Amino acid sequence: MDTDCSSEFSMVRGMLQEHSGMNPILLDRDILRDHNAEVRVHPCHWDGCPMHIAVEHKQVSKHLQQHHNINTSATSEDTEQISCLWTGCRHAMKPGNLPRHILSHLGVRWMCSTCEASLSREDAFRRHALEKGCQHAKAVVKYGDGSLVIDTVCIDGGWSASQNVVCIP
Ligand SMILES: [Zn+2]
Ligand SMILES: [Zn+2]
Numbered sequence: 282m283d284t285d286c287s288s289e290f291s292m293v294r295g296m297l298q299e300h301s302g303m304n305p306i307l308l309d310r311d312i313l314r315d316h317n318a319e320v321r322v323h324p325c326h327w328d329g330c331p332m333h334i335a336v337e338h339k340q341v342s343k344h345l346q347q348h349h350n351i352n353t354s355a356t357s358e359d360t361e362q363i364s365c366l367w368t369g370c371r372h373a374m375k376p377g378n379l380p381r382h383i384l385s386h387l388g389v390r391w392m393c394s395t396c397e398a399s400l401s402r403e404d405a406f407r408r409h410a411l412e413k414g415c416q417h418a419k420a421v422v423k424y425g426d427g428s429l430v431i432d433t434v435c436i437d438g439g440w441s442a443s444q445n446v447v448c449i450p
């Protein structure tokens with residue numbers, strides 16, 4: 282990041298803070314590139330992280346790599362386990378399993394359209410949908426209370442005063 286970008290970023294951040302009286306929602310610029318209408322985001326509670334992350338496996342994985350230096354492709358036998366630093370969690374696992382684990386911290390649930398069973402992971406739902414009676418079930422995705430939808434169309438130039446959002450350069 283060059284200094285021009287980062288000083289503009291802190292200026293906008295300060296301006297939004299003053300305007301709304303609240304900490305602006307900090308997003309990664311990639312989120313805008315990968316979404317053309319809306320994106321659901323949730324605060325990241327990894328070790329005091331100030332950002333919001335998009336509630337999607339791919340984006341969670343990217344965020345962990347870029348902002349928390351975690352190699353989320355490390356799943357091999359000899360990969361050492363690390364602790365999840367999410368507030369209130371110290372679960373140990375291989376870094377490659379973290380994105381899916383973090384999604385469960387974001388309050389996403391997969392509900393079975395047939396029996397209304399509620400699963401915390403998509404793979405668990407897929408296993409569930411193999412069971413007798415639920416083979417034709419669809420997943421109804423429900424999001425946690427802490428999440429919100431951001432309209433990415435309104436974020437011209439990387440920030441939006443009406444949504445109190447600023448993208449990290
Ligand atoms: Zn984070
Ligand atoms: Zn955790």
Ligand SMILES: [Zn+2]
Binds near residue numbers: 393396418
């Ligand atoms: Zn079911």
